[in-house]
Each structure stands twice: as structure tokens, then as C-alpha cells.
Amino acid sequence: MTGVRLRSRASLSVSLLAPLVLVALTALVGADGTPSLQGTVTTILCNLVIVLGLQVFIGNSGVYSFGQLGFAAAGAYLAALLTLPAAFTALQTPSLPDPIAGADLGPLPSTLIVVVACGALAAIVGLPLMRTSTLAIPISTFAFLIVVYNVLANWDAVTGGASGLVSIPRTTTIGSAACFAALASLVALAFKWSSSGYRLQATREDEVAARSLGTGVTRERLIAFTLSGALCGVGGALAVHQSGVLNPTTFYFAASVTTLTMLVVGGARSVFGAVVGTIAVSTVNELLRSLEGGASVFGVLTIGDTPGLAAIGVGLILLATMIAMPDGLTAGREAGELPWIRRLRAMRTPPVPAPAGAVGVERSHAPAVSQTLSAEGIAVSFGGLHVLRGVDLTLRRGEALGLIGPNGAGKTTLVNVLSGYLEPDAGSIALDGIDVSGRSPARLARMGLSRTFQAALPFRQLSGLESVAVGAMGVGVARRRAVEIAAEVLERLGMREQASLAAGSLTPAGQRLLGVARALATGPRYLLLDEPAAGLSEAEGDELVAILRAVLEDFRCGLLLIEHEMSVVMSLCPRVQVIDNGVTLRIGSPDEVQGDPAVVEAYLGSSYTVAIGA
Amino acid sequence: MAQNLIDALALGSLYALIALGVTLVYSVMDMMNFAHGEFIMLSAYALYVLAGLPFGIAVAGAVATGILVAVAAEWVAFRPVRNADLSAQLVTSLAVATILQNVVLATVKARPKSVATPTFVGESTQVAGLSVPNLEFLTLGLTAAVLVGLGWLLYRTRAGLAMRAAAENFEMARLLGVRADRVIALAFAISGALAAVVGVLLVMQTGQVSPTMGLTPVLVGFVAVVIGGFGRMFGAVLGGMLLGAASSLLGAYLPDSLVSFRDAIVFSLPVAILIFRPQGLLGGATGEARV
Numbered sequence: 054m055t056g057v058r059l060r061s062r063a064s065l066s067v068s069l070l071a072p073l074v075l076v077a078l079t080a081l082v083g084a085d086g087t088p089s090l091q092g093t094v095t096t097i098l099c100n101l102v103i104v105l106g107l108q109v110f111i112g113n114s115g116v117y118s119f120g121q122l123g124f125a126a127a128g129a130y131l132a133a134l135l136t137l138p139a140a141f142t143a144l145q146t147p148s149l150p151d152p153i154a155g156a157d158l159g160p161l162p163s164t165l166i167v168v169v170a171c172g173a174l175a176a177i178v179g180l181p182l183m184r185t186s187t188l189a190i191p192i193s194t195f196a197f198l199i200v201v202y203n204v205l206a207n208w209d210a211v212t213g214g215a216s217g218l219v220s221i222p223r224t225t226t227i228g229s230a231a232c233f234a235a236l237a238s239l240v241a242l243a244f245k246w247s248s249s250g251y252r253l254q255a256t257r258e259d260e261v262a263a264r265s266l267g268t269g270v271t272r273e274r275l276i277a278f279t280l281s282g283a284l285c286g287v288g289g290a291l292a293v294h295q296s297g298v299l300n301p302t303t304f305y306f307a308a309s310v311t312t313l314t315m316l317v318v319g320g321a322r323s324v325f326g327a328v329v330g331t332i333a334v335s336t337v338n339e340l341l342r343s344l345e346g347g348a349s350v351f352g353v354l355t356i357g358d359t360p361g362l363a364a365i366g367v368g369l370i371l372l373a374t375m376i377a378m379p380d381g382l383t384a385g386r387e388a389g390e391l392p393w394i395r396r397l398r399a400m401r402t403p404p405v406p407a408p409a410g411a412v413g414v415e416r417s418h419a420p421a422v423s424q425t426l427s428a429e430g431i432a433v434s435f436g437g438l439h440v441l442r443g444v445d446l447t448l449r450r451g452e453a454l455g456l457i458g459p460n461g462a463g464k465t466t467l468v469n470v471l472s473g474y475l476e477p478d479a480g481s482i483a484l485d486g487i488d489v490s491g492r493s494p495a496r497l498a499r500m501g502l503s504r505t506f507q508a509a510l511p512f513r514q515l516s517g518l519e520s521v522a523v524g525a526m527g528v529g530v531a532r533r534r535a536v537e538i539a540a541e542v543l544e545r546l547g548m549r550e551q552a553s554l555a556a557g558s559l560t561p562a563g564q565r566l567l568g569v570a571r572a573l574a575t576g577p578r579y580l581l582l583d584e585p586a587a588g589l590s591e592a593e594g595d596e597l598v599a600i601l602r603a604v605l606e607d608f609r610c611g612l613l614l615i616e617h618e619m620s621v622v623m624s625l626c627p628r629v630q631v632i633d634n635g636v637t638l639r640i641g642s643p644d645e646v647q648g649d650p651a652v653v654e655a656y657l658g659s660s661y662t663v664a665i666g667a
Numbered sequence: 668m669a670q671n672l673i674d675a676l677a678l679g680s681l682y683a684l685i686a687l688g689v690t691l692v693y694s695v696m697d698m699m700n701f702a703h704g705e706f707i708m709l710s711a712y713a714l715y716v717l718a719g720l721p722f723g724i725a726v727a728g729a730v731a732t733g734i735l736v737a738v739a740a741e742w743v744a745f746r747p748v749r750n751a752d753l754s755a756q757l758v759t760s761l762a763v764a765t766i767l768q769n770v771v772l773a774t775v776k777a778r779p780k781s782v783a784t785p786t787f788v789g790e791s792t793q794v795a796g797l798s799v800p801n802l803e804f805l806t807l808g809l810t811a812a813v814l815v816g817l818g819w820l821l822y823r824t825r826a827g828l829a830m831r832a833a834a835e836n837f838e839m840a841r842l843l844g845v846r847a848d849r850v851i852a853l854a855f856a857i858s859g860a861l862a863a864v865v866g867v868l869l870v871m872q873t874g875q876v877s878p879t880m881g882l883t884p885v886l887v888g889f890v891a892v893v894i895g896g897f898g899r900m901f902g903a904v905l906g907g908m909l910l911g912a913a914s915s916l917l918g919a920y921l922p923d924s925l926v927s928f929r930d931a932i933v934f935s936l937p938v939a940i941l942i943f944r945p946q947g948l949l950g951g952a953t954g955e956a957r958v
Contacts (some may be wrong), residue, residue, distance in 0.1 A: 368765030
């Protein structure tokens with residue numbers, strides 16, 4: 054099947070071309086200008102490469118790093134040392150090891166070495182840092198920046214210490230800077246729209262839900278961190294070959310704040326935003342800087358010698374953006390997604406064509422040794438509260454098992470244990486005969502166990518089609534195939550209309566159904582649904598039952614259904630397990646369970662049992 | 668040896684004071700406040716501006732400055748982003764820090780200014796054969812007083828109860844009638860006062876002020892909080908103590924060729940700790956989403 058696309062050709066072309074056009078225009082403004090203007094424009098383009106590096110990590114992960122300028126610094130120093138003529142190197146850094154000191158490379162080979170070296174450095178640094186939390190990463194990357202500064206400022210023999218390096222060949226021109234900036238924007242877009250980029254964006258929108266779809270948060274962050282480090286290194290290398298001088302403060306705290314402001318002002322989620330923000334903030338910054346030495350504005354206002362004026366301006370712009378316009382000038386959209394462009398060209402994401410082929414979930418047909426998900430003796434306690442006390446559960450492929458029980462019985466806790474979100478104090482879990490106790494949610498999803506949550510947890514900024522495609526991408530399906538699977542799943546669930554809309558804009562019922570679609574796109578052999586009908590109207594609930602029935606037939610997966618709406622459970626599940634107070638009360642058909650006095654008592658209390666004479 | 672341990676304890680106390688100021692705001696508002704370093708810097712500049720007055724009055728002025736700046740920053744900049752996510756709040760505080768630092772740079776200029784402090788601060792006292800700088804006694808004493816005072820405030824007063832409730836569960840505390848604006852303003856005021864104490868101690872240590880003097884302290888505070896586990900008062904004190912002790916002992920025992928890389932080693936420490944304990948030593952809440 055062909056023809057399923059995440060965005061229309063027109064939207065794609067505009068999104069790709071807009072950054073290139075802006076880069077070209079910027080370069081043209083400087084090309085015929087005074088030497089000073091040329092220098093300024095070249096600097097802006099070098100900064101743009103660094104800001105695009107920031108966008109790759111910060112924009113897609115939603116996690117701030119204050120350490121990316123450390124990679125720019127590393128790239129700048131490496132590039133400078135590789136290109137400094139040997140005679141100068143010997144003067145400035147006497148004890149530099151020979152291969153680097155003797156190296157006298159041109160700008161291009163040195164830049165290629167910088168790409169590899171900074172990428173490798175970022176991978177090594179990121180390996181421990183990406184394991185920590187969303188809030189610890191900004192701080193530990195900030196610490197990394199200070200470590201880099203401290204090393205550069207004190208390793209006199211190699212870096213020239215606090216006074217830095219001079220006489221570095223000035224080989225970066227407006228043209229070469231523009232080429233690298235254009236290339237960097239294409240790389241950033243290609244990453245954003247790759248499987249890895251989409252998985253990372255899903256973790257930004259909702260980390261918990263992304264993990265249930267097979268996405269390893271640490272792994273995706275590390276990939277982006279590495280690419281970002283390489284891009285920042287290139288930006289640093291370009292910049293040092295523009296200015297010809299370098300010292301440890303060149304890429305330090307002030308530069309971190311400035312580049313971050315550029316990214317945030319444009320809109321961090323968008324590559325186009327990174328370009329717009331860099332140009333806008335650079336312009337203001339340069340204007341203010343020209344006033345710092347003292348100037349008279351239109352002969353009215355006289356400004357004395359005020360260092361820090363540009364930085365105050367940058368700080369105020371950043372503050373105003375965070376308060377009034379946190380999504381930035383582009384609202385986080387690429388050029389082809391801007392509302393006025395869409396209106397202009399009447400462009401829309403193409404409607405999803407009706408699927409032509411078979412069910413796209415190949416794994417469903419794979420034979421398995423023992424086709425059950427089984428849990429034995431699961432026990433969980435929170436402090437002194439025993440939530441589960443030795444619960445067994447068996448879910449066969451192709452069956453629907455209802456899991457019911459009064460509030461606080463431990464149903465959701467059991468699902469959290471089965472799906473790897475919670476480690477039990479005791480008990481074991483086997484998936485098709487393999488012991489999977491202690492495995493992460495992402496790994497379980499890749500093995501064919503997926504789930505939904507009591508809350509819909511939508512990927513708000515992604516479209517319906519993208520949200521579902523992330524499900525398939527999470528378990529390792531290639532991007533193109535993942536989009537086809539997503540289109541098929543949406544079609545099965547009657548959600549074609551919602552494919553092109555942002556997930557955050559759907560109705561609660563739509564978001565809930567999209568959650569089911571996402572989970573189905575992983576090709577689950579076992580699907581755990583935690584109260585899918587909660588908050589839906591009766592009509593919507595009926596529709597959900599019909600859809601789930603079809604799912605059971607089409608996808609042949611084992612379905613575990615937690616539900617308070619008894620009619621949903623009774624009409625869908627031939628077998629029902631009742632748990633209460635952390636133990637299994639009864640397993641049986643809906644009729645058997647409903648007739649069991651112990652079950653009635655658990656739900657309604659003993660006085661009720663007595664009153665009705667049961 | 669004993670001398671080095673006392674030095675380590677003194678620096679650890681100073682770092683613990685910084686970390687307490689950072690974690691106090693974090694616990695009620697979930698915001699890591701970059702501007703805390705600038706609260707320290709501005710309090711120190713208050714000492715410089717009030718240099719002609721008796722030192723006690725100048726110190727009171729510094730504390731008042733710390734409190735005022737902190738409360739004003741909360742009112743102007745942090746209140747509008749109170750409901751934004753953690754990262755957005757962090758970036759907002761970065762903007763505030765940049766503005767404050769560069770306003771000082773633009774008005775008082777970049778060159779460090781020297782500030783005279785009472786002579787007894789620079790002298791040492793003989794204790795059991797050791798010559799201990801008076802400043803270290805002062806630091807240890809102030810830290811102990813702050814810990815006792817903070818403990819009293821948090822556990823023996825109504826305002827403290829409200830703050831602890833807000834730290835546990837902000838929304839629930841609000842529903843139960845805790846006034847959010849007041850609790851947050853109070854946390855910022857205390858945080859600003861702590862910053863001022865640190866600012867005064869730093870001036871006594873170095874004898875000077877400069878616009879960038881807040882950068883290293885705020886990083887120290889952040890890293891200490893990460894090491895100790897987010898939002899734990901005791902964790903912050905422990906993290907600060909560890910970081911200060913490590914820094915001080917490395918300074919004393921590293922070979923000469925490596926001493927200048929002390930900061931690089933000290934700030935790599937949290938990475939080493941986070942490899943083994945991604946949630947910090949005391950494993951507090953880390954902003955991770957719950958299922």
C-alpha cells in the first residue's frame with residue numbers, strides 16, 4: 054500500500070524550503086555589505102548552526118540542556134588546534150601532542166573531525182546524564198559546561214589557558230557559513246521527522262504513554278543529545294574560523310543564555326522557529342551591542358557607556374517570551390504548518406486513503422509456544438498497605454478477560470505490574486512462556502504487550518496519524534510502514550477524520566480511542582485496557598464496545614479489560630475475574646460472577662446482602 | 668589533618684546554606700531558581716553600597732536586600748509562570764538571573780570592588796593547638812543557627828505547617844485553605860534571607876564583590892540539590908556538605924599539577940553519583956510523571 058503520508062507534498066516543501074530561503078536571504082543581506090556587516094552576518098549564521106543543534110535535543114525532547122555550548126567550545130578548540138599552522142601551535146601550546154600540533158588541516162577536513170569528535174564526546178557525556186530525570190538533566194549539563202570551562206581555562210599546555218588562542222586561520226565566509234546553516238536545518242528537520250525523532254517527541258508530550266509504546270526514553274534522548282553535540286561542535290568550529298580568536302569564555306554562560314533565547318523566542322519545537330528566532334534575537338542583540346559603547350539614539354536619547362546592555366535586552370526578551378508567548382513566534386510549527394500558509398495554499402494533511410491490504414500487524418500471525426500472559430502470586434504493598442496479596446492471572450491470546458472489583462481493589466496496580474511500570478514485591482510474570490519479571494514497559498511493548506491508561510495521555514502536539522504511527526515506530530517498525538499501519542488502524546477504528554488533527558484538539562472520547570489506536574499500532578499480542586470507557590457517554594460507550602469487539606476479531610490479541618461500566622464488561626468478556634482487597638474473589642462467566650454472594654457483598658457491603666436476603 | 672576537616676566542614680556548611688535556599692523554593696513551587704545566585708550577588712553589593720555605615724547595619728541592609736529582591740522577582744516574573752512546566756520555570760529564572768546580573772554590570776561595571784569587613788573576621792583563634800580562622804567559626808555558627816531557626820519555623824509555627832503542607836501537595840494544601848500566594852512569597856523571602864547570609868559570608872571570605880559572583884554558588888546549590896534528592900531539606904544539607912567537603916579536601920590533597928582542575932573534578936561528582944543513584948542520594952520526587 055502506498056500513498057499514506059504524514060503531511061502533504063506542498064506542506065513538506067514549504068517546511069523544507071522556508072529555513073533555506075531565510076538562510077539565503079540573511080547571507081544576501083551581508084554579501085555586499087561593509088566588512089563589519091559581513092562579519093556580523095557570518096556570526097549570525099554560525100550561531101544558527103549552534104541553535105539548530107540545541108533544537109535537535111531541546112525541541113524534540115522538551116528537556117533543557119545548558120551544556121550544549123560545552124560541545125561548541127570543544128569543537129572550536131579542536132578545530133583551532135587542527136588548523137593552526139605548526140609554528141603558531143608550538144608558540145601558543147608548547148606541549149600539545151604531535152599529531153594535533155603538527156596537523157595543519159584545511160577547514161573542511163578539520164570540521165569533519167570535529168563532527169565525529171563532538172558526537173563521540175556527547176555520546177559519552179550523555180550516557181550517564183540521560184539516565185537521570187527531566188529536571189536533573191538541565192542541572193547536570195550545566196555542571197558539564199562548568200567542567201569544560203574549568204578544563205579549558207586551566208589546561209594551559211594544550212588550550213593556551215585563560216588567554217586562549219589567537220591567529221587562527223579565518224576561513225569561514227558568508228557562503229560557507231550559509232551552506233553549513235542550510236545543511237544543519239535539513240539535518241534537524243530530517244531528524245525531527247525520523248522514527249527516532251517521533252519517538253523522542255512522543256516522550257516530550259507524555260513520557261509515561263511513550264514508554265507503553267516501546268519507546269526507551271533514555272535511548273532516544275541519547276541519540277538526539279549526540280546529534281546535537283555534533284551540530285554544536287560544527288557551529289563552534291565555524292565560529293572560531295570566523296573570529297580567528299578563542300578563549301574559554303567564548304562559549305560559556307552568556308553564550309548559552311543567548312543561544313537558548315534564540316531557540317525559545319522562535320519556538321523550540323520547530324526548526325523554522327530556530328531559524329526565525331536566531332535572526333530576530335541576533336538583530337536586536339547586535340543593535341543593542343552597538344549602543345553599549347555609548348551612543349545617541351535619534352539625537353534624543355543619549356546612552357553612556359553601558360556594558361551588559363545587550364545581555365539585559367536578551368534577558369528581557371527571554372522573560373517576556375516565557376510569560377507571554379511560551380511557544381515562541383512560530384508557536385512551535387514548521388513553516389508548512391503555519392495557519393496562514395495553510396489558508397494561503399488551502400493545504401491540508403492529505404486524507405488517509407482507505408487501506409487496501411491485509412491487517413498490518415504481522416506479528417499477530419506468528420505462532421507462539423504457549424500463548425498466554427500469566428502472572429503468579431503477585432504481591433505489592435505501599436508502606437504498610439498491602440494492595441495485592443498473591444494474585445494469579447491468566448490471559449490467553451484471542452480471549453477477552455474482564456477484571457473487575459470495587460474501588461481500591463488493586464486492579465490498576467495489577468495492570469501496572471503486568472505492564473512493567475511497577476515492580477512487585479513477590480510473584481512472577483511470563484509472556485508466552487518467557488519469564489519477563491522486572492522488564493521495562495518499553496521492552497514489554499516490543500515483546501507484544503501494550504496498554505492504555507485511565508487518563509487518555511494524548512501526544513497533544515502530534516497529529517492523530519503521527520500519534521498512532523509512533524506506536525508502530527516504538528516497536529521498531531520502519532517509518533514508512535509505521536505510517537501505513539497507523540492509517541489502517543485508524544480506518545478500523547473509524548477515525549479517518551481525526552488523522553490530520555492535533556491529538557490535543559480531539560474530544561475526550563476521541564483522545565481515549567486514539568490511545569487504544571496507539572496501543573494497537575504496536576501490534577500487541579496482549580492488550581491491557583484500564584477503564585477505556587471512563588468519562589464516555591452511553592452512546593460513546595456502546596460504540597467503544599463495538600470497536601473493541603471488532604479489535605478482538607481483527608487483531609487476535611488477548612484483551613484485559615478493567616472497567617467499572619458493568620454492561621461493557623458483561624457484553625464483551627466471556628470470562629471475568631473479580632478482585633477485592635488484593636485477592637482474587639472469583640473467576641467465572643459474567644452470570645456466575647454476578648450471582649456470587651461474596652462478589653455482591655464486596656461491591657455493596659454485607660448489610661445489603663442481608664437486606665436482599667441473598 | 669584536623670585543620671583540613673574543619674575547613675571542609677566550614678565550606679560544606681556554606682554550600683548547605685546555598686542548597687537550602689534553592690530547595691526551599693523548589694519544595695513549594697517545583698522551580699529550580701537560577702536567580703538565587705543573583706540574590707546572593709545583590710545582597711553582597713548591598714554591603715558594598717552601605718560600606719560607610721557600621722558593619723551590623725550594612726549586614727541588615729544586605730539581608731533586607733536579599734528578601735526584597737527575592738520577593739519582587741517572585742511577584743514580577745515567577746508568578747505569571749507558576750503553572751508552567753518545570754523546564755519553562757527554569758528558563759524563566761535564567762532570564763531573571765541574566766537581567767539582574769547585567770543590570771549590575773551596566774550600573775556598577777564589571778571590575779570587582781573591594782569591601783572592607785571587620786578585622787576579627789580575618790583573624791584566627793587557637794583551639795587545641797589548631798589555628799582556626801574566625802570566619803569558619805562564624806560560618807559554622809550561622810549554619811547551625813539557620814538550621815535551628817528553619818526547623819523551628821517549619822515545625823513549630825502555623826506558617827511553617829502551611830509551607831510543609833504545600834511542599835507535600837500544593838493543590839491539596841490550597842484546597843484546604845492554605846494561601847498559595849503567601850506561602851510562596853514566604854518561601855522566597857526566607858530563600859532571599861539565606862542568600863543574603865551566603866552573600867555576606869562570601870564577601871567576608873574574598874573581601875570583594877563582582878557581577879558574576881553568583882554563578883558558581885547557584886551551580887553549587889543546584890548540584891547539591893541533585894545529589895541530595897529534589898525537594899528534601901535534609902538532602903540539600905547533606906548534598907551541600909558533601910560537595911563542600913569534597914571541594915575543600917581536594918584542594919588540600921590534590922597534587923599541585925591538578926589543583927587548578929578541582930572544580931572540574933568536584934562538578935563531575937554528581938555525574939558519578941547519578942550513575943549509581945539516578946534519583947539522588949535520598950531519592951526525593953524528581954518531577955517524573957507517575958502512572
